[in-house]
Amino acid sequence: MLRACLRGANATARNNFGKTRLTNLQHCRHYTAGETSGGGAAKVVAAGLVTVGGGIGGTILYAKWDNKFRAAVENNVPYSDWLLGLALGPPSPKSGLPIKKQKELAQPPSMMDKQTNVSKAKSEKKVKEAAESPASEMSPVPIQPAQSIEEASAEATHIISAISEVTSVPAPCDTEGAAVKAVSASLEESLTSSAKATLQAIGAQEAALQAITRHTLKLKEAMEAEVPPQEKSAQWKDLEAALADRTGAVNDAETALSKANEALDSLKSVIDKSKGLKVSAVRPLVLAAEENLHNMVVDLDKVVTKVHSAESEAKIVSQYSELVNEAKQQFQREVSSLTPEIQANWKGLTGKLSSDDLNALIAHAHRRIDQLNRELAEQRVREQIHIDAALEQQKLEDQKALEKAVSTALQHIKEEARLEQERKLSELREVMEAEMRTQLRRQAAAHTDHVRDVLKVQEQELRVDAEQVLSSKMLEQETRYRQLSQEQLDNFTLDMNTAYARLKGMEEAIDSHVVAEEEARKAHQLWLSVEALNYTLKTANADIPTVPLEGAAQAVRDSCHDSDFALALSSALPEESLHRGVYSEASLRARFNSLRSLARRVALIDESHNSLYQYFLSYLQAALLFEEKQEAPPAQLCSEDLDPFKLLSYASYCLEHGDLELAAKLVNQLRGEARRVVEDWLTEARLTLETRQVVSLLSAYANAVGLGTTQAP
């Protein structure tokens, strides 16, 4: 038991210790593992994130650079188009097919038209402002040249509309657009500048015209009007002012005209340059510009002719006025020569003249009249000649003017015709283009129909072929499948049969084994229970009996229900041993040793000798008698050996040599008080001996049975 306790203590100590060590280790491992595993895991995670981020970034950058790659990525990876659109914006149009380009090329005319309509309002405003300024210049002019103003405004609107038509937005086509843009921009510029200049020139010319007419009228008035002398001076002053005006206006007109001509020349050069580019989209622009140019030139020419005519008229009037002035001057001189003291203004001098003066004057007048009559006669004579000369001159001049007019008109008409032709050409071209497009469309439609039909036919053929192939393959597969399944089935049945047979054999073997094992098991159980019973006998410590053998005996009885012998034996166990247990031989031995002295002391006491004196004598005897501690008993006891002392020494010897039975037998021979004293010991010894005998018999029986059931290898 001590050993068991120690073992238990060790075990518990070890367990505790082991557990604590385990837990410590676990903790340590946890900490260290945690640290290392945490660090390692973080590193791995970080590396993975960096890799993924780098991959995505690289993909996006490359997609930005190469659109084909971008398209490929968008096709293959779902949701990549969303991501790429987010990162880079929508895919660039450069990646479109060439068809798109052609479409875009086809768009310019329509776009231009739209945009001309849009920009018309803007440019109208701009040019109206430019036109208003010359109009405002003209407004302070008196009412008479209203007609010319209207004409001018009409021309201005004409020019405005021309400009607005031409200020078209350049074509949106990429490759030719730049050139066209440049061309149209230059055209626009030059057109606007030339228009401005022309307008200015026209305005100036108009102004000049008006100034000239005014001057002429004034001159006429001054010549013919019979106004009082005070007003005459005012009139002459007005006339001078008008003359100054006229000259200024004429100069302005000249400069403006020159400027306009310059601008028109530049426009012409620009037009020629753009014509030289030979770009189709520019042609309508060029056409329009040329038309405008022509119109402006025409207008300018008209105005210039008007101005010239006015000038010529003015020249005539001025010539007439000069002549009149000259005559007046002549007369004045004559009068002054005659009457030097008289002033020039002779009309107001009626009361101051003397009779001599008057006579002289009258004589002079008469002489003058004669002279004039003579001149008149001469003149009448030379009238025809003069007239003819004048007519000739006039004819010449008329011829010149006519020629000039004709030439200019011819030029204009030529120009117009050319423009018309170009316009018609462009229109025709457009029409041709449209027709061609329709034809092409028709052709394309026809082609697609044909292709469709051909495809249909091909599809049919291919389908038939494919179906044939499919059906043959299917048949083949079917047959193969059936074959395989049949094989499988046969194999399976074969395997099943073999397995079944083996199973049957195995079952039989197992059954026989089971039976044998059952027997063996029972025997083993019996043996085990007997061993347990045997072991319980050993549980006796010093002075403590064994545990009650009831349990073990019950176990033995349970494990041997079919063996009568064993049953009988197990029931032969004494009750006392079952309920209380038996003492071990060692304890009996020890007890005997203490008993022995007592028995020696009461050796003389028996039924008849049991007084106190006897007791005293007995004690004395015990004190004085010495015998062998242990003496080997003889094989047969004689009467001498029945002496208690001898018996006790024999019993001691037997006990020392482990022979409890003989010791008990010897002790049994004691009589009297000694016997009474060792009675209990004897019963105990008897119990132990009985139990041991039964147990040994049982174990022998179990061994025999076990041996019987054990199978030799």
Place this chain on the structure above:
Amino acid sequence: MSEKELGKKWDRCLADSAIKLGTGLGLGIVFSVLFFKRHTWPISFGSGVGLGMAYANCQNDLRSHYLQKIAASE
């Protein structure tokens, strides 16, 4: 245990004899002092009585096993 019986008997015996002797002695002393004017004979008488009684008791006790008891035999 049967071997302890003898020991028990002897214990009883000794105790008894001690008591009896003591009592006898005591009584002897008392009587001697009280009634017999300090003679020694009551003391010795008393102790003798006590001793005798104790002896007899002891003997009886030791013998008791060998006596046939009527109640037990019937």
